[in-house]
Amino acid sequence: MTFVDLMRLAFTALIRHPLRAGLTLLGISVGIGSVALLTSLGESARVYIESQFEFIGSDILVILPGRTETTGAIPGIGGAPNDLTLDDAQSIQRSVGRVQLTVPIALGTETVSHGERARQCVIMSTVTDMQDLLELDLVSGSFLPEGDFTRGAPVVVLGSKIARELFPGTNPVGQNARIGDWRMRVIGVTEVRGTHLGVDMDELVLIPVATGMRMFNRTSLTRVMARLTPGADPAAAEVDILALMEDRHDELDVTVVTPGAILGTVSGILDALSAALAGIAAISLIVAGIGIMNVMLVSVSERTPEVGLLLAIGAVRRQIMVLFLAEAALLSLAGGLLGLGGGMAIIQIVGSLYPEFPAATPTWVSGASLSLALIVGIGFGIVPARGATRLDPVVALSRK
Amino acid sequence: MIRLEGIGKAFHVGEHVVHALADIDEVIREGEHVSIMGPSGSGKSTLLNVIGCLTDPTSGRMSLDDRDVSGLDSDALAHIRQDLIGFVFQSYQLISRLDALGNVELPMVFAGIPRSERTERASELLRLVGLEDRGHHRPSELSGGQQQRVAIARAMVLNPRILLADEPTGNLDSDSGEQILQLLDDLNDKGLTIVVVTHDPAVARRSDRILVLRDGRIARRVSGSEATDLASLFGVTET
Numbered sequence: 244m245t246f247v248d249l250m251r252l253a254f255t256a257l258i259r260h261p262l263r264a265g266l267t268l269l270g271i272s273v274g275i276g277s278v279a280l281l282t283s284l285g286e287s288a289r290v291y292i293e294s295q296f297e298f299i300g301s302d303i304l305v306i307l308p309g310r311t312e313t314t315g316a317i318p319g320i321g322g323a324p325n326d327l328t329l330d331d332a333q334s335i336q337r338s339v340g341r342v343q344l345t346v347p348i349a350l351g352t353e354t355v356s357h358g359e360r361a362r363q364c365v366i367m368s369t370v371t372d373m374q375d376l377l378e379l380d381l382v383s384g385s386f387l388p389e390g391d392f393t394r395g396a397p398v399v400v401l402g403s404k405i406a407r408e409l410f411p412g413t414n415p416v417g418q419n420a421r422i423g424d425w426r427m428r429v430i431g432v433t434e435v436r437g438t439h440l441g442v443d444m445d446e447l448v449l450i451p452v453a454t455g456m457r458m459f460n461r462t463s464l465t466r467v468m469a470r471l472t473p474g475a476d477p478a479a480a481e482v483d484i485l486a487l488m489e490d491r492h493d494e495l496d497v498t499v500v501t502p503g504a505i506l507g508t509v510s511g512i513l514d515a516l517s518a519a520l521a522g523i524a525a526i527s528l529i530v531a532g533i534g535i536m537n538v539m540l541v542s543v544s545e546r547t548p549e550v551g552l553l554l555a556i557g558a559v560r561r562q563i564m565v566l567f568l569a570e571a572a573l574l575s576l577a578g579g580l581l582g583l584g585g586g587m588a589i590i591q592i593v594g595s596l597y598p599e600f601p602a603a604t605p606t607w608v609s610g611a612s613l614s615l616a617l618i619v620g621i622g623f624g625i626v627p628a629r630g631a632t633r634l635d636p637v638v639a640l641s642r643k
Numbered sequence: 644m645i646r647l648e649g650i651g652k653a654f655h656v657g658e659h660v661v662h663a664l665a666d667i668d669e670v671i672r673e674g675e676h677v678s679i680m681g682p683s684g685s686g687k688s689t690l691l692n693v694i695g696c697l698t699d700p701t702s703g704r705m706s707l708d709d710r711d712v713s714g715l716d717s718d719a720l721a722h723i724r725q726d727l728i729g730f731v732f733q734s735y736q737l738i739s740r741l742d743a744l745g746n747v748e749l750p751m752v753f754a755g756i757p758r759s760e761r762t763e764r765a766s767e768l769l770r771l772v773g774l775e776d777r778g779h780h781r782p783s784e785l786s787g788g789q790q791q792r793v794a795i796a797r798a799m800v801l802n803p804r805i806l807l808a809d810e811p812t813g814n815l816d817s818d819s820g821e822q823i824l825q826l827l828d829d830l831n832d833k834g835l836t837i838v839v840v841t842h843d844p845a846v847a848r849r850s851d852r853i854l855v856l857r858d859g860r861i862a863r864r865v866s867g868s869e870a871t872d873l874a875s876l877f878g879v880t881e882t
């Protein structure tokens with residue numbers, strides 16, 4: 244019995260009941276489709292989120308005021324920590340050998356306006372080195388000026404989108420903009436960067452840190468970003484920074500978030516999400532499998548005389564088994580292909596609706612979906628197929 | 644060719660034991676044409692199925708073509724059926740989704756005979772039964788007599804030594820039945836051993852010998868020409 248014979252016998256049997264085969268196929272395609280879709284979405288989410296962290300760089304530590312027990316969680320809620328100051332940031336850069344560069348950041352929200360046009364923006368108060376850290380390019384003008392951290396000039400660098408909205412058709416560099424009550428001079432416009440870490444970089448408004456501290460009446464930085472000296476161990480750097488800060492503040496009141504910790508937390512969340520999605524997909528697959536089993540049971544029972552005949556003409560029981568398994572496999576594989584196609588189509592649609600989301604069906608997902616379809620088909624087909632092999636030929640032949 | 648020694652077959656139905664066959668001793672020589680007659684329920688089909696290795700006897704020994712087949716496992720018996728035996732059934736047992744050629748090819752499919760050889764051989768057999776122009780007809784497009792001829796072609800396709808037929812003309816009108824019997828006679832003339840179960844004296848008359856079963860035992864052995872008398876003697880005309 245060649246593969247072609249097997250497929251011909253299985254196929255001709257299936258198409259005798261197009262509705263029955265079609266509905267079973269639909270069942271398995273929904274099951275496999277949801278597996279392909281959910282796995283692809285899970286993978287895409289992982290790729291997306293990890294790319295967001297890659298952007299920060301694996302050599303960047305974040306120092307936050309406040310202390311939490313759980314690494315990776317967002318601290319600063321509750322408790323009254325000491326301020327995290329510009330001096331702290333500078334002393335880390337000076338005293339911790341494993342840190343090459345620190346960049347202080349204070350965040351606030353304020354209305355940015357030019358003439359009639361106004362909008363609410365996140366204002367990032369920071370220093371010259373931020374350009375280097377974020378690898379920001381400018382389309383026009385220059386970045387925040389170098390100089391004393393503590394003396395803030397009334398200047399602003401606009402994200403490309405804000406620049407376009409507030410200064411349509413003109414180059415904002417050299418013009419004035421208002422941030423709240425403050426009159427600022429636009430000195431630069433950043434290049435289009437898109438969204439990273441949930442922040443649309445093109446909507447950023449950057450001002451000197453000292454200006455920001457005064458504008459928002461703050462004494463503490465929101466965070467300090469520290470870039471490691473090339474080759475330095477992030478965990479060791481974390482220990483150094485904590486020791487220094489404990490020394491400066493007389494207590495341990497800052498939290499250092501390492502990229503590993505962030506990624507670890509994110510991966511944990513993604514793993515849980517993937518498991519939940521897989522669970523949902525598994526349920527639909529089991530339902531589809533039961534559908535296959537049911538159809539195969541009916542098929543074996545209907546074709547009992549055929550089984551009797553095949554035994555009479557010299558077929559061995561293994562061949563009968565293979566025959567019915569081929570039928571189940573064909574059904575499930577066709578359903579799998581259909582489901583995979585459907586899943587990939589939906590992924591395509593998601594991708595075109597949210598261009599910044601890297602929606603794609605990884606090759607391994609396609610392969611795994613089809614293998615899974617086969618496994619489900621054969622797995623649930625095995626009981627009916629074995630039932631066929633156990634028939635007594637004489638009894639089977641006499642069945643009407 | 645067929646040697647039966649003390650063959651018995653008991654069926655367990657609930658708490659009851661039905662002795663379908665008891666103490667059958669018989670030798671059927673190569674090239675013989677034997678009919679099995681007897682009242683309904685006398686064990687005719689069971690005997691044929693035992694000879695065809697479709698039913699395991701509960702006692703006794705059997706050899707086919709000098710091969711002892713007693714106690715062989717189901718795969719070995721399948722190979723004996725493949726090598727030695729062709730079956731013809733009252734209800735034809737054609738596979739409705741395959742055309743005549745496909746049905747005739749089927750035993751070769753399971754015997755692993757290459758595709759090219761199969762088509763040629765199947766066409767040859769359809770020619771033998773006079774259906775060479777019906778190869779692509781489905782069973783539903785053929786008359787009963789034609790379907791039974793396809794079934795005979797299928798039974799003969801692997802060159803069996805023994806043809807076993809259970810009421811082969813039972814569903815046919817007398818003209819179609821006559822064609823089938825003529826076909827069997829022709830095959831017998833070429834040396835094929837044939838065993839036919841029938842309740843029709845007109846069928847039995849064409850055989851060399853008749854085994855008359857009663858309650859699972861061979862009640863009488865008579866020559867084919869005595870079929871007409873037996874019908875009245877045993878009342879075997881009712882099924």
Ligand SMILES: Nc1ncnc2c1ncn2[C@@H]1O[C@H](COP(=O)(O)OP(=O)(O)O)[C@@H](O)[C@H]1O
Nearest residue numbers: 654656661663682683684685686687688689690
């Ligand atoms: N699979 C079976 N299970 C139980 N009893 C059976 C079975 N097959 C046959 N029998 C019994 O064995 C006896 C002989 O049956 P069978 O060989 O079919 O008779 P015949 O073909 O002469 O009409 C009958 O009593 C029948 O009921």
Ligand SMILES: [Mg+2]
Nearest residue numbers: 687688689809
């Ligand atoms: Mg019978």
